[in-house]
Amino acid sequence: MSDDIYILGINMTKFGKHTDLDTVDLASQAVMAALADGGVTMADMGVLAAGNLMGGGGMGQQVQKQVGQTGIPVFNVSNACATGATALRTAILSVKAGECDMGLAVGVEKLAGAGLLGGAGKAKSDKDEWTPSGRFGAVAPVDGRIGTQGMPGTFAQVGMEYLYEHAYSGAPFELFAKISEKNHSHSTRNPLAAYTKAMSLEQIMGDIMIAYPNTRPMCSANCDGAAAAVVVSGERLATLSAEQQRRAVKVRASILTSDPYTESCQVLPDVNTLTRNAAAQAYEAAGVGPADLDLVELHDCFATAELVHYDNLMLCGEGDAVDFFESGATWRDGSTPVNVSGGLQSKGHPISATGIANIWEVCHHLRGEAGDRQIEGARLGLAHVIGLGSACGVHILEGSAA
Amino acid sequence: MPGQIPLVDYLKLGDEPRLEANECTSCGARFFDRRNACASCSATEFRRVELCTDGTLRSFTIVTFAAPGVPVPFVAGVIDVDGTSVRANIINTEPDAEHVTLGMPVRLATFSVGEDQNATEAIGFGFEPIKV
Numbered sequence: 026m027s028d029d030i031y032i033l034g035i036n037m038t039k040f041g042k043h044t045d046l047d048t049v050d051l052a053s054q055a056v057m058a059a060l061a062d063g064g065v066t067m068a069d070m071g072v073l074a075a076g077n078l079m080g081g082g083g084m085g086q087q088v089q090k091q092v093g094q095t096g097i098p099v100f101n102v103s104n105a106c107a108t109g110a111t112a113l114r115t116a117i118l119s120v121k122a123g124e125c126d127m128g129l130a131v132g133v134e135k136l137a138g139a140g141l142l143g144g145a146g147k148a149k150s151d152k153d154e155w156t157p158s159g160r161f162g163a164v165a166p167v168d169g170r171i172g173t174q175g176m177p178g179t180f181a182q183v184g185m186e187y188l189y190e191h192a193y194s195g196a197p198f199e200l201f202a203k204i205s206e207k208n209h210s211h212s213t214r215n216p217l218a219a220y221t222k223a224m225s226l227e228q229i230m231g232d233i234m235i236a237y238p239n240t241r242p243m244c245s246a247n248c249d250g251a252a253a254a255v256v257v258s259g260e261r262l263a264t265l266s267a268e269q270q271r272r273a274v275k276v277r278a279s280i281l282t283s284d285p286y287t288e289s290c291q292v293l294p295d296v297n298t299l300t301r302n303a304a305a306q307a308y309e310a311a312g313v314g315p316a317d318l319d320l321v322e323l324h325d326c327f328a329t330a331e332l333v334h335y336d337n338l339m340l341c342g343e344g345d346a347v348d349f350f351e352s353g354a355t356w357r358d359g360s361t362p363v364n365v366s367g368g369l370q371s372k373g374h375p376i377s378a379t380g381i382a383n384i385w386e387v388c389h390h391l392r393g394e395a396g397d398r399q400i401e402g403a404r405l406g407l408a409h410v411i412g413l414g415s416a417c418g419v420h421i422l423e424g425s426a427a
Numbered sequence: 428m429p430g431q432i433p434l435v436d437y438l439k440l441g442d443e444p445r446l447e448a449n450e451c452t453s454c455g456a457r458f459f460d461r462r463n464a465c466a467s468c469s470a471t472e473f474r475r476v477e478l479c480t481d482g483t484l485r486s487f488t489i490v491t492f493a494a495p496g497v498p499v500p501f502v503a504g505v506i507d508v509d510g511t512s513v514r515a516n517i518i519n520t521e522p523d524a525e526h527v528t529l530g531m532p533v534r535l536a537t538f539s540v541g542e543d544q545n546a547t548e549a550i551g552f553g554f555e556p557i558k559v
Binding site: 153154157160161163164165166167168169170171172173174175177181182183186188189197198233234235236237238239286289291292293 | 432433434435436437456457458459460461466467485486487488489490491492493494496497498499501503504505510511512513514515516524529530540541543544545547549551552
């Protein structure tokens with residue numbers, strides 16, 4: 026029991042546009058709420074791990090100045106879109122190592138109006154001489170000339186590659202748009218989502234095309250937000266109140282992987298192998314299988330990404346993701362509800378907050394506190410994130426039996 | 428005399444332009460940039476190899492909205508060139524899902540990127556559909 030780790034308190038802010046709050050405000054808001062949720066204070070925390078990518082660095086110490094400078098070790102972590110999960114994993118590692126019995130993780134980002142992420146290059150002046158530079162000896166920017174470095178196109182290729190490898194005869198655009206339709210429909214029940222309006226298939230397909238087959242609503246929504254979690258050892262939890270113990274969510278598996286070598290990952294990021302590896306390790310650590318999961322929050326940074334992760338997380342048989350989706354399994358009334366929060370496409374994707382916010386969503390259901398969007402009787406859930414480059418976090422969580 | 432310069436150093440110009448790669452002499456893994464050790468097997472010896480020109484389109488996207496300075500639309504894809512994955516644009520075709528399809532055969536082709544003040548022409552590469 027003493028090796029067990031629990032989420033004691035957790036919170037996410039409203040995702041959306043917070044014009045009056047800066048990143049430190051948002052992170053501090055999530056931290057204070059997570060501490061209150063767990064019935065503890067900064068004085069109880071033995072470690073702080075903080076994630077933020079777009080700010081100036083040192084988020085952990087900035088947050089401490091807002092909520093309590095207790096002198097504990099701070100880890101400022103950065104792992105692309107898996108930053109939040111990495112912060113949580115760092116806090117868990119400290120507790121598991123026995124250095125402390127309670128820790129705090131926070132992730133925050135301000136992205137409202139940020140536009141496209143990735144890519145870009147500066148135009149060459151006509152007066153210049155072609156001068157090779159960089160790792161490929163390029164004489165001009167290669168984004169747009171040698172493939173795309175933008176995220177929508179990168180993940181579009183991830184989805185299209187799946188349809189090539191598992192010969193698909195239908196219309197890719199409509200298939201992926203239907204996945205987006207599901208997530209936009211789910212978010213209508215999530216008051217903390219950035220976008221809460223349902224969108225018809227026609228609206229989604231008729232919206233601005235960003236990178237075929239992803240239109241704008243099929244891309245993750247840039248927005249502001251923060252999420253924070255308090256983790257506690259099983260031993261310490263046993264000394265806390267019955268109510269704290271009842272609401273605590275057990276971390277059955279906490280896994281972080283990077284991408285092992287695969288031939289094609291040198292030119293197109295391979296988000297599949299590291300996810301499959303993380304999932305396999307997580308199921309083994311938890312002693313459960315995909316069929317045992319009551320809900321899954323997975324990294325649908327684009328509609329084209331969600332499809333491949335059904336397969337990577339082994340929610341369906343290998344190569345069966347299309348049939349699995351078309352069976353209705355991943356809608357909230359299906360056998361394996363996926364992204365009932367609305368996912369990154371509709372709930373939003375404030376990068377560093379995402380890897381904790383998806384855990385908040387799962388905990389919310391496991392505690393039976395998800396209100397209008399509660400998955401009835403949820404006991405076991407999985408949260409997954411991918412940071413391109415790549416890093417993958419998978420957590421399997423279990424609610425209290427009480 | 429004004430000449431030509433490749434857009435990237437792994438494109439070799441000439442009568443028959445080719446892509447080149449650094450191949451691990453131990454396991455055969457190929458890389459278009461320099462590596463200290465092989466990402467696949469950690470061996471440290473590499474040799475320069477030439478890729479063949481024909482391949483199969485494994486995946487693609489049609490980018491219609493990109494970062495400032497990137498001309499759109501363009502088709503970006505991953506081409507399987509005899510077991511080596513290559514990142515490139517699909518060129519010399521209409522950029523739409525009727526003309527670009529998964530699994531279609533493609534071939535290396537070059538295009539002009541423009542001239543600098545010395546009238547040196549930069550040459551880029553892409554893959555074009557093979558008409559059957």
